[in-house]
Amino acid sequence: MSQAYIKAEEINLGQEQLSLLKERKSTVAFSDEPINTTQLEQIFEATRWAASCFNEQPWRFIVATKENETLYKKVLNGINPHNQNWAKNAPVLMIAIAKKTFSMNGAENKHSWHDVGLAVGNMSAQATAMGLYLHQMAGIVKENIQQDFEISEDFEVVSAIALGYKLPIEEVPEDLKARESKERTRKEFSEFIYNVDWEKSTFKP
Numbered sequence: 001m002s003q004a005y006i007k008a009e010e011i012n013l014g015q016e017q018l019s020l021l022k023e024r025k026s027t028v029a030f031s032d033e034p035i036n037t038t039q040l041e042q043i044f045e046a047t048r049w050a051a052s053c054f055n056e057q058p059w060r061f062i063v064a065t066k067e068n069e070t071l072y073k074k075v076l077n078g079i080n081p082h083n084q085n086w087a088k089n090a091p092v093l094m095i096a097i098a099k100k101t102f103s104m105n106g107a108e109n110k111h112s113w114h115d116v117g118l119a120v121g122n123m124s125a126q127a128t129a130m131g132l133y134l135h136q137m138a139g140i141v142k143e144n145i146q147q148d149f150e151i152s153e154d155f156e157v158v159s160a161i162a163l164g165y166k167l168p169i170e171e172v173p174e175d176l177k178a179r180e181s182k183e184r185t186r187k188e189f190s191e192f193i194y195n196v197d198w199e200k201s202t203f204k205p
C-alpha cells in the first residue's frame with residue numbers, strides 16, 4: 001500500500017505548546033556544548049511525572065556525561081558502531097532500562113516498556129522546551145550493556161539515548177549533512193485512526 005506522508009512543516013497543530021512536539025527531532029548533529037546538572041535535574045523532574053501502570057515507575061536510567069570519560073566510554077561501547085558515529089558527539093549518553101516486574105507482588109509488568117516510553121516522551125518534551133534534542137537508539141548491544149553494568153535479571157535494557165544541543169546546519173559535518181536535513185514525514189490520520197471497521201478509516205477531524 002502506498003503511503004501518503006505529510007511533511008512535518010505542513011502539520012499545523014495550532015497551539016503553541018504543541019508546536020514543541022513538532023520541533024522535536026532525532027538529530028544526528030550534536031554540538032559538544034555540555035549539559036549541566038541543573039539542566040539534567042529539570043529533564044528528570046519532567047521524566048518522573050509520567051504515568052505508569054500501578055504507578056510502578058519502572059523506568060531506570062544510566063546517565064553519562066562526557067566529563068565522566070570512563071562511564072561515557074562504557075555507555076558508548078554498548079551502542080552499535082553505526083549509531084556511535086554520531087552519538088559520540090553528544091555531551092550526554094543514557095541507557096533506558098525497564099523493571100520487568102511489579103514491586104508490590106513480583107508479577108510480570110507487561111507495560112514496563114510502554115511506561116519507559118512514556119517517561120522518555122516526557123523527557124523529550126522537556127528537553128525540546130529547553131532547546132535540547134534527544135535521539136533514541138534501538139541499535140545497541142543489550143547483552144553487553146546488561147553485562148558491563150551488571151544489570152540484574154529483573155531489569156531489561158530498552159534503548160540508548162543521546163542528549164545535547166543541535167548544531168546549525170552549516171556546521172554539521174559533511175558525512176551527516178544529508179541525513180540531518182532529510183525531510184521528516186508522518187502518516188495521514190486515515191492510516192492510523194479507525195472508528196468503524198478495522199483498517200477502514202472514515203475519521204475526519
Ligand SMILES: Cc1cc2nc3c(=O)[nH]c(=O)nc-3n(C[C@H](O)[C@H](O)[C@H](O)COP(=O)(O)O)c2cc1C
Binds near residue numbers: 138
Ligand atoms: C525506540 C526508538 C529506537 C530508535 N532507534 C534508532 C537507532 O538505533 N538509530 C537511529 O539512527 N535512530 C533511531 N531512532 C530514531 C528514529 O529513526 C526516528 O525517531 C524516526 O525516524 C522519526 O524521526 P524524528 O524522531 O526526527 O521525528 C529510534 C527511535 C525510537 C523511538
